[in-house]
Amino acid sequence: MEKSKAPQEDKLEGDKLEDYSYTTVQLGIWRLLLPIESAASRLVPKFSLSWSGWEEIKSTLLLLWRFTREIYMLNPTLNLIFFVLKLGAGIEGTLMLYASGLLLRTVETGLISGHPDSNAIMRAVALRVICGVFSSTLQWSIHHVSPILQRQVTMHFEDYMMKERLRLDLPTSADKTTVSAPHVFYIWRNFQFLVGVFERMFRLIAQITFTIQQPSGGITLTLLSLVSPILSTGFLRKNPWKGSFVYYVSNLDYLRVGALNMFASEEYREEIIAGHLGSWVVREYERARKALGKISDANPYSLYATQATPIPNIVTNLSGDLPTFYWAASALFDPRAFSITSFAILQQHAQALRFTVSILFSEVSGIQDCVTMTRDLYKMAEVKNKIVDGDRPYPNSTSSDKGMEFELRNVSFTYPSGTSKENTIRNLSCKISAGHLVVIVGPNGSGKSSLIKLLNRLYDVDSGEILVDGIPITEYRLADLHRAQALLTQDHKLYPLTLAENINDMEMVEKAAEAGGADQVISKLKDGFDTKLDPIQTAYGSAKGHKKLESILENLEKKADVSGGEKQRIVAARTFMRFSSGNIRFAVADEPSSALDPKAEHKLFQRLRESGGGKTMIFVTHRFGHLTKYANLIICMKDGEAVETGTHQELMARGGEYSELYNVQAQAFADSAL
Numbered sequence: 309m310e311k312s313k314a315p316q317e318d319k320l321e322g323d324k325l326e327d328y329s330y331t332t333v334q335l336g337i338w339r340l341l342l343p344i345e346s347a348a349s350r351l352v353p354k355f356s357l358s359w360s361g362w363e364e365i366k367s368t369l370l371l372l373w374r375f376t377r378e379i380y381m382l383n384p385t386l387n388l389i390f391f392v393l394k395l396g397a398g399i400e401g402t403l404m405l406y407a408s409g410l411l412l413r414t415v416e417t418g419l420i421s422g423h424p425d426s427n428a429i430m431r432a433v434a435l436r437v438i439c440g441v442f443s444s445t446l447q448w449s450i451h452h453v454s455p456i457l458q459r460q461v462t463m464h465f466e467d468y469m470m471k472e473r474l475r476l477d478l479p480t481s482a483d484k485t486t487v488s489a490p491h492v493f494y495i496w497r498n499f500q501f502l503v504g505v506f507e508r509m510f511r512l513i514a515q516i517t518f519t520i521q522q523p524s525g526g527i528t529l530t531l532l533s534l535v536s537p538i539l540s541t542g543f544l545r546k547n548p549w550k551g552s553f554v555y556y557v558s559n560l561d562y563l564r565v566g567a568l569n570m571f572a573s574e575e576y577r578e579e580i581i582a583g584h585l586g587s588w589v590v591r592e593y594e595r596a597r598k599a600l601g602k603i604s605d606a607n608p609y610s611l612y613a614t615q616a617t618p619i620p621n622i623v624t625n626l627s628g629d630l631p632t633f634y635w636a637a638s639a640l641f642d643p644r645a646f647s648i649t650s651f652a653i654l655q656q657h658a659q660a661l662r663f664t665v666s667i668l669f670s671e672v673s674g675i676q677d678c679v680t681m682t683r684d685l686y687k688m689a690e691v692k693n694k695i696v697d698g699d700r701p702y703p704n705s706t707s708s709d710k711g712m713e714f715e716l717r718n719v720s721f722t723y724p725s726g727t728s729k730e731n732t733i734r735n736l737s738c739k740i741s742a743g744h745l746v747v748i749v750g751p752n753g754s755g756k757s758s759l760i761k762l763l764n765r766l767y768d769v770d771s772g773e774i775l776v777d778g779i780p781i782t783e784y785r786l787a788d789l790h791r792a793q794a795l796l797t798q799d800h801k802l803y804p805l806t807l808a809e810n811i812n813d814m815e816m817v818e819k820a821a822e823a824g825g826a827d828q829v830i831s832k833l834k835d836g837f838d839t840k841l842d843p844i845q846t847a848y849g850s851a852k853g854h855k856k857l858e859s860i861l862e863n864l865e866k867k868a869d870v871s872g873g874e875k876q877r878i879v880a881a882r883t884f885m886r887f888s889s890g891n892i893r894f895a896v897a898d899e900p901s902s903a904l905d906p907k908a909e910h911k912l913f914q915r916l917r918e919s920g921g922g923k924t925m926i927f928v929t930h931r932f933g934h935l936t937k938y939a940n941l942i943i944c945m946k947d948g949e950a951v952e953t954g955t956h957q958e959l960m961a962r963g964g965e966y967s968e969l970y971n972v973q974a975q976a977f978a979d980s981a982l
């Protein structure tokens with residue numbers, strides 16, 4: 309193994325970034341990128357809100373109203389109960405403090421006078437007990453109501469999201485700038501956040517009302533309690549994690565250590581043993597470790613915190629004690645107006661008030677996220693598909709019974725999300741006659757599958773035109789086109805359902821399975837057609853030592869294992885099922901046989917041709933043989949262009965790209981025959 313040197317450059321270092329809108333901070337192995345803000349914005353408390361006027365506030369409030377109203381309408385009674393319980397939770401703390409204060413005061417008065425009023429003490433104890441029961445019952449009720457409401461909310465939005473996601477076409481869903489679908493879990497969290505803000509505002513009103521009414525300086529105490537949260541939220545402590553930030557591992561030695569460490573996992577064991585790589589990995593690992601040195605890999609949050617001076621912490625903590633200092637100073641001037649009990653009560657009120665204000669302030673920055681998420685949620689329904697549906701039915705009076713006829717006129721195409729500077733398909737023109745068997749060949753990345761996707765109108769061309777039976781493909785109804793096309797691709801995906809449902813309903817399933825060559829695979833499996841190959845599994849546990857639980861867990865996690873070729877047979881069976889509908893007029897097999905053995909591949913192609921019933925068929929393949937010889941037309945692609953088109957004989961006679969590709973394979977057989 310050749311010695312390789314770990315690259316020492318950071319991934320951004322080489323770029324000439326002429327962007328001075330952000331600054332970088334190195335924190336151990338991390339590089340933190342932070343926006344540069346104006347001096348003025350540093351002085352103003354940062355709430356991460358970017359209101360651009362009343363209009364925006366109005367539209368935001370309307371949006372949040374729509375969201376809460378939609379949830380309310382799901383179950384008005386349950387929502388009202390939840391709302392009332394949250395209101396109760398908002399005043400519950402203040403009531404508890406009031407009851408405790410009353411009890412303390414009654415006892416203190418009795419102790420000072422030497423004649424405790426047993427009735428008053430009993431009443432205070434009873435009130436404290438009632439408040440305790442009320443508080444516990446309230447929490448218990450919230451814990452019971454909340455999951456029921458959560459289920460209803462998530463189910464409602466799950467339905468909505470599923471329908472909105474399923475209607476998106478490929479180019480639209482690949483475009484991350486237009487669609488940002490929030491996870492349903494966050495929708496519930498959003499609702500909880502809004503209810504939480506409401507609850508805390510109610511709590512704050514209750515606490516302020518109560519604290520202000522306290523004898524001996526309630527108003528002053530209320531104001532002093534607000535100082536610490538205000539200081540810690542905005543003025544003193546700049547918190548980069550509430551605004552925009554990016555951090556990444558910029559230390560490449562650290563990345564190399566991590567990558568080499570992965571060789572010790574099971575994943576690479578076979579390669580390590582077969583390639584005799586063990587000692588090389590250890591050597592490289594030690595070298596990278598040495599280069600890494602003692603640089604810290606603690607998380608960037610704590611590294612950032614350790615960088616700041618302790619002054620904001622000191623000031624914030626001291627400001628939290630202002631109510632205590634105030635009480636101490638007041639006691640000096642008017643000792644008789646204060647008692648230890650009143651101090652304890654005021655202390656508790658001040659603390660509770662400070663806590664509520666701190667949380668409310670910290671939540672202000674969350675409003676932006678809440679609004680963004682709600683906006684994204686409703687935007688999903690407004691996203692327009694990039695592939696515009698046509699209104700011409702297919703088949704129609706002009707459609708040929710023999711199958712779809714295609715004409716490509718100077719077609720060029722690039723994937724919207726593609727990174728290549730070159731077009732994926734370049735100025736491609738050709739004609740595919742109805743009922744013909746067409747084979748597309750060409751090297752990897754030459755655009756074969758992309759061409760198929762254009763014929764299936766999974767994407768639209770950038771320039772040029774595709775005609776189906778002489779009419780632009782864009783004029784047809786998409787659903788009609790797709791119903792008349794069968795696509796069997798190399799990227800086979802098994803559905804997370806039973807095998808029967810993977811192919812179709814049970815009717816005809818067995819016949820289709822046989823045609824796809826999947827009948828034997830399925831008969832080998834314990835549950836036959838009811839087997840789920842890629843089921844959704846959610847079994848968790850740790851059953852160490854408990855034999856029965858161990859075997860239950862193992863069974864729950866067990867998946868039926870089939871080979872890549874066997875999977876391809878099952879997906880092929882699904883395509884045969886589509887043929888049985890009688891609607892198919894164009895079928896494509898895009899390298900569906902890459903994992904099949906030669907016999908199975910030959911059989912598959914033969915059956916596809918038979919099942920196609922003479923309709924237009926396209927096969928994309930790297931293997932030359934029966935197919936290319938029988939094809940009515942071969943399209944040979946290279947770098948996105950159709951460099952040659954014609955029959956096998958014509959292309960062989962031309963001695964160009966196709967004959968070269970053919971001869972490479974034929975030569976291998978000729979050599980092995982020697």
Ligand SMILES: Nc1ncnc2c1ncn2[C@@H]1O[C@H](COP(=O)(O)OP(=O)(O)OP(=O)(O)O)[C@@H](O)[C@H]1O
Pocket residue numbers: 723725726727728732750751752753754755756757758759
């Ligand atoms: N979804 C996609 N988004 C962006 N680029 C893509 C996408 N699919 C394919 N490409 C790019 O388009 C080019 C042509 O790919 P395509 O799959 O059509 O080639 P191919 O001839 O079928 O290759 P192969 O023989 O390996 O299957 C490649 O450079 C590929 O990276």
